[in-house]
Amino acid sequence: MPHIPDIVIGRLPIYLRALNRMLEDEQEYTSSHELGERLGISSAQIRKDLSHFGEFGKQGTGYHVEYLADQVKQILHVDREWPMAVVGVGDLGHAIAHYKGFKARGFYVACLFDTDPDKIGEKLAELTVKSIEDMHDELQRLNVKVAMLAVPAKAAQNVANLLAQAGVRAILNYAPITLAVPPNVRVQYIDPVAHLQHMTFYLKP
Amino acid sequence: MPHIPDIVIGRLPIYLRALNRMLEDEQEYTSSHELGERLGISSAQIRKDLSHFGEFGKQGTGYHVEYLADQVKQILHVDREWPMAVVGVGDLGHAIAHYKGFKARGFYVACLFDTDPDKIGEKLAELTVKSIEDMHDELQRLNVKVAMLAVPAKAAQNVANLLAQAGVRAILNYAPITLAVPPNVRVQYIDPVAHLQHMTFYLKP
Structure with missing residues (x-):
């Protein structure tokens, strides 16, 4: 993985927290726009941050909440205890x-x-x-x-x-x-x- | 006061914390270099941050710890309870x-x-x-x-x-x-x- 700014890493737990709350609410899909609104971060920033790690969303349908949460957990190494x-x-x-x-x-x-x-x-x-x-x-x-x-x-x-x-x-x-x-x-x-x-x-x- | 980036404001409490510890140790003067070493922040950044609020240091002698601490307290409005x-x-x-x-x-x-x-x-x-x-x-x-x-x-x-x-x-x-x-x-x-x-x-x- 190429060098990723530490400030980007620091935002991933915040994204994960929001995704987990969406999962609790049984929400299936989200968008960088919706995440941004919730977190007070621009949607462009969120897309840019996530793009360091791969392609997680689809034009039109956005992000699958559970899939994205699982991916972010793996990235942060918290898919374990x-x-x-x-x-x-x-x-x-x-x-x-x-x-x-x-x-x-x-x-x-x-x-x-x-x-x-x-x-x-x-x-x-x-x-x-x-x-x-x-x-x-x-x-x-x-x-x-x-x-x-x-x-x-x-x-x-x-x-x-x-x-x-x-x-x-x-x-x-x-x-x-x-x-x-x-x-x-x-x-x-x-x-x-x-x-x-x-x-x-x-x-x- | 002109607009000051919020990230600068966020560093002032960290500077104040370090200054207060110096005061506890009865240290009279410090420098942006020493503060930077303690805090893992570059001395240039510290000088730039503080320059938003005035001229606190003197070439050669650096910052008077108690004076600078008092000034930062006033800036942050914590010179009261x-x-x-x-x-x-x-x-x-x-x-x-x-x-x-x-x-x-x-x-x-x-x-x-x-x-x-x-x-x-x-x-x-x-x-x-x-x-x-x-x-x-x-x-x-x-x-x-x-x-x-x-x-x-x-x-x-x-x-x-x-x-x-x-x-x-x-x-x-x-x-x-x-x-x-x-x-x-x-x-x-x-x-x-x-x-x-x-x-x-x-x-x-």
Whole structure:
């Protein structure tokens, strides 16, 4: 596959989310126009993005929703379930562990870790919270490549180092800090306050 | 102020986050080079972004961290505290209500709402969960312009409509659905699974 801009890859999960909702509504066909309307993205952009990966639509009938969803799942490698580690089982870690929406979209929480002796051993969503000292072996045993980081900012870099050493290649970081990781590890960030601040720029004080 | 691309505005909270960490470390000066290294953004981009708003740095000494942080806070209108509503007090709503990181960055949770009679009346982070039926009046009484939406996907559009009617102008939506809102309302999305799927594209299955 030729080089595809990362920003295009970043839009595919959004397309997949819309397609999945259409499937729930038992909608059989859609168009780049309809997808664009729903997502606030131009139909030309959607056609261009998808054209990187093949010919999915037909002039006149548009896209077959289920077929396109299956193709996008394959492209994103979520036509399977990735085991995930969750590090940090405070309020946020609890919410993640209980979240029901992972399975249908290609993931499941396979293990939970914390440093707090009061939390280690706790039963949570049918898993037992383990010590970060056991993390390396557990991640290798379970072949975990994906982790969600829900620890305080001060601890995040150290945990990221341990995850990378244990073979994790994708980290979703909730700590409000930019992580330094080896080139073979990807990090994405979730910082709700950054999104809020982005919006208050436009609000009259 | 002339039109500034939204993508530039979206980077300002990231700069501010890095500046705040420097302040915590009592660092007095920084440079676009150092900021760029920390954030994985080119120094030219950072200088260009900031130049939309004025002249903040000096040749040779770079940026005064505290001054630049104060300026970016003013630009983003987070040199004050915005009262926020949280709608939906499941696991995620609990995590948001307990989160300690809002105040330092310009926000505080002012009210909590749910539809579940078992949750209405619950005490949470020194607030009482109220019924969505009381939401309109509460939001107007408290002059709430910002809301976080932590309800199931099926309920999200209806709640967004109610928020917009009550004067909310910025919604941070955790439900995995794209919302239709009036043109004077902004929405940002937090969809952890979309971020995970973005990364698994790059992983060998």
